[in-house]
Amino acid sequence: MSFVNGEAKTVLELDLVSYSDVARILEDHLDVYAVKAFQDQIQSFVDEGLQLLGLRRDDVVFGTAGDNALLFFNDAATAHRFSEAVHRVSANHNSKRAAESAKRWFRIGAATGPVLVLPAERRVVGTTVTRAVRLEAAALRGELVIDAATFDALPDELKTAYGAEEVISGKRDERYSARRCVFIQGIADLDSVAGERPPAVASPPVRVTVHLAEFEVSGTACCFINVTNVSRDADVELTHVWIEATAQIFAHNPDRLLPKRLRPRESWETWLPVNRLVGSGLDDTTVYHAARVRVSTGEVVASVRNTTVPLEGTVPGGPIESPP
Numbered sequence: 001m002s003f004v005n006g007e008a009k010t011v012l013e014l015d016l017v018s019y020s021d022v023a024r025i026l027e028d029h030l031d032v033y034a035v036k037a038f039q040d041q042i043q044s045f046v047d048e049g050l051q052l053l054g055l056r057r058d059d060v061v062f063g064t065a066g067d068n069a070l071l072f073f074n075d076a077a078t079a080h081r082f083s084e085a086v087h088r089v090s091a092n093h094n095s096k097r098a099a100e101s102a103k104r105w106f107r108i109g110a111a112t113g114p115v116l117v118l119p120a121e122r123r124v125v126g127t128t129v130t131r132a133v134r135l136e137a138a139a140l141r142g143e144l145v146i147d148a149a150t151f152d153a154l155p156d157e158l159k160t161a162y163g164a165e166e167v168i169s170g171k172r173d174e175r176y177s178a179r180r181c182v183f184i185q186g187i188a189d190l191d192s193v194a195g196e197r198p199p200a201v202a203s204p205p206v207r208v209t210v211h212l213a214e215f216e217v218s219g220t221a222c223c224f225i226n227v228t229n230v231s232r233d234a235d236v237e238l239t240h241v242w243i244e245a246t247a248q249i250f251a252h253n254p255d256r257l258l259p260k261r262l263r264p265r266e267s268w269e270t271w272l273p274v275n276r277l278v279g280s281g282l283d284d285t286t287v288y289h290a291a292r293v294r295v296s297t298g299e300v301v302a303s304v305r306n307t308t309v310p311l312e313g314t315v316p317g318g319p320i321e322s323p324p
Contacts, residue, residue, distance in 0.1 A: 009072045010079040010112045010150055011128050013136040014086065016042050017105040017298040019067030020237065020259075025101070039066050045093075045104065046071075049085035053078065062117070062124045070132075072124050076112055076146070076153035080161075080181070083108045083144040087183045091142075105298055109136030112149040134170040135178055137240065138248065141298045148177040167247035205231035206238075206295060208303040210288045212274065221274040225251060225291045225303070229262035237261045237296035241270055244292045244302075245280035259296065 019042075026034040046069045050057055055078075063070035073079045086106055094103040111131035115124050131147050139145040151162060162179040169175060207228045214221050223243065229236040238260045242250040249272060256270040282290055291303035 007115075008113055008149075009074065009115050009117075009124075009128070010076045010110055010153070011115060011124060011126075011132040012071045012073065012079045012082065012108060012110040013129075013132045014046065014069045014071070014083075014106055014108045015136050016067040017107060017141050018101075018296050021296055022101060023066070042067060042104070043069065045086055045089050045106070048089045049082050052085040052089075053082055055082075062122050068136075070124065070129070072115065072117070076110070076150045077155055077158060079110045079150070080144065080146075080154060080158050083110070083181075084183050087142055087144075100297075105141035107136055107139035107141060108144045109133065109139055109146070110144065110150050111135060111147040112153055130170075131176060134174065134176060135168065138168045138178070138250070139180065140182075140294075140300070143180050143182050145178050145180045148179075151179050169242070169248065169250035169252065205229055205234065206236055206293060206301045208291050208293050208301050209305070210291045210303050212284065212287070222271040223274055223277060223287060224269055224271045225293075226267060226269045227262065227293050228267040229264055231264050233264055235261055235263055238268070238293055239296055240292075240294040242292050243272060243277065243280065243282070243287070243290050245277070245282050245290060247280070248292075249276055249280065 023035045023038060026038055043064060046061065047057060050060065060071045060073060061069055062072060071079075071082070073082070086108070090104045090106055094105070097103050109132050111128045113126065113128035113131070115126040115128050117124055135145040135147060145168070146162070148165070151159065161181045161183075163181070165177055165179055167175050168178045207230050209226045209228075211224050211226070212221065213224055225241055225243075227238060227241070239258060240250065241258065242248045251270045251272050253270055256268075260268055262268055277287065288305045289303055293301045293303075295301065
């Protein structure tokens with residue numbers, strides 16, 4: 001692959017759903033060599049996707065970290081076709097496995113823009129990389145989420161596979177215009193041979209509730225999202241928390257970092273300033289049902305109207321000392 005530094009490229013990050021859970025089980029029951037074999041298996045999906053497109057790993061893969069891979073492509077169409085290839089390969093793998101723990105689901109994000117490529121260091125540098133990582137975090141299993149520049153660079157016949165434009169929140173005040181592609185045919189094939197499609201909304205062991213309150217000192221109004229692991233004997237790992245409105249509004253607080261592992265019966269809370277919900281289409285009634293939490297197995301849990309704390313009030317301080 002030829003490249004010129006500073007030239008626009010499409011950067012793609014791929015991540016395996018539930019990596020931490022599976023790796024921990026393998027290491028606890030076997031050893032670290034089993035985890036290494038697991039990581040090799042993850043990279044084999046990347047290799048198969050590249051092989052289907054006639055691409056070489058050394059030309060496009062510029063980073064791996066256990067459960068993920070960072071790649072860059074000369075054009076957006078190739079990134080799209082690689083994503084589809086990986087999802088189809090994983091769907092084929094999953095169709096032959098009965099146990100959920102043996103199945104492999106991926107999330108993928110891609111962004112297009114200028115990058116600095118350092119072949120000797122196997123590094124790709126630039127904010128385009130950051131966007132790809134943020135968009136991967138917003139993807140669900142079996143999806144590709146891309147930024148506006150990537151969508152604009154796609155040929156018309158591929159654009160039809162994407163949904164409506166949405167705004168995805170990154171860290172702090174980051175906002176990204178994005179679109180997502182669900183590779184429906186690949187998932188449909190999996191449904192027909194393996195039975196059940198991964199649910200969009202899961203049942204407890206996670207209970208999610210919302211309440212509105214003001215910080216007593218600053219008077220800042222916030223939407224608080226409380227998550228409780230209601231299981232008696234199993235940990236739950238939270239990976240993403242957001243408000244589902246006309247766009248996904250993610251909660252990113254420096255002292256409420258994700259992922260977060262909750263022990264049985266443990267509760268955890270994060271929040272969004274109410275001013276971030278302006279223009280979302282939500283009101284004091286509908287916001288209580290708008291919170292979403294994704295757990296490490298990929299399921300998404302919706303909030304229910306809470307009955308244990310006041311729906312509105314003030315927060316004096318305590319573990320939450322100041323608003324973002």
